[in-house]
Amino acid sequence: MEAVLNGPLGRINLGSGEITVGRLADNKLVVNDPKASSHHAIIRPAGQGYSITDLGSTNGTFVNERKLSPNTPATLNPGDKIRIGDTTYSYEVAGVAPIAPTVYGGPGGGYDPTVAAPSPYANNPSYLPTEAAASPYSQYEAGPPPAYQPPLEYQAPPAQQPYAAPPPPAYPPYGAPAQPAYGAAVGVPPARQSRRTLWIVLGVVGVVILLAIVLFAVVAANASTPQKTLDTFCNAIKNRDYQTAYGQLSSFRQTQISEADFANFFSSATSCTYSTPAVNGSSATTNLTFFTNSGSVNGATNMVQENGVWKIDAINFPSQ
DSSP states (O other): OOEEEEETTEEEEEOSSOEEEESSTTSSEEOOOTTSOTTOEEEEEETTEEEEEEOSOSSOEEETTEEOOBTOOEEOOTTOEEEETTEEEEEEETTOOOOOOOOOOSTTSOOOOOOOOOOTTTTOTTOOOOOOOOOTTHHHHHSOOOOOOOOOOOOOOOOOOOOOOOOOOOOOOTTSOOOOOTTOOOOOOHHHHHHHHHHHHHHHHHHHHHHHHHHHHHHHHHSOOHHHHHHHHHHHHHTTOHHHHHTTBOHHHHHHSOHHHHHHHTTTEEEEEEOOOEEETTEEEEEEEEEETTEEEEEEEEEEEETTEEEEEEEEOOOO
16 A cells, blocks of 8 residues: 655655654654654554654644644544644545545534435325324314303301410429520520530631641642653653753753754663652752663763752763
8 A cells, every 4th residue: 555645845655664753854754844843743554554643742733633642643544634833744545535534513613414314205196194183172162161150158167166275384393493484595505505616616627727738739749849850851752752851951951952952962862760869959969871772871960940840950971
């Protein structure tokens, strides 16, 4: 099966190997678009066709204007439109008709309402529509209203029983505590009222403590640490996402090396690990170990805090 990408610079044949797509010159398909990342996406053979995977690019990869999830392969169909930044490519397969892309619903989404199927009796002259049955109340509705029926003879309600005075209250025995007078307000015992107030205060204090614990946990989970910065840096190196890895450098270090030079320098690294950082105030030190196809190399690393975010300030490799 011969598949090609038809783009602004002509047709690109897709062979049996992987096609890396990005802004740097080391990609097999170089996209001269300022919105494209250094290593933006990759196209691989998949079954009888090809798939495309976004490599965590900054501005995303779109197939038929649907944004792909990072690092998740998406199967390409003949006629699919691939957009990277403002550059669009058409995926075509020789001898296969293009497949109409899926149209997503919503205002202006191009949805065509379903057309009702024709009636099976439309061309049958012998078919007559069913006539509605006559109403069982038609005769009643046509006749006069029913004659007036006088109400039943009025019957007087049963005689009321004569009022009987309630019996006098039983007096408590001598020496028993006096009962409150009828109708007088009965106060809440002071001990019970104090206990209720205590429980309310304890409940409010418990809720405040719980909220403080949750808030502290959220802040701690989102706080920047040297480990989080190093994890992001090493994962980006492993995925060849040099734009994200470059973003972990301090602002001063970014003035000393460009993103393109940074990507070229670490292009041979396949992954990296680090030792436990030693933190001293707003600075930290650790050792980074970079692995390549031919071996590994260690680099002493300095880190600093910028506006509360940990950044890599320098990686010192031993002289050869």
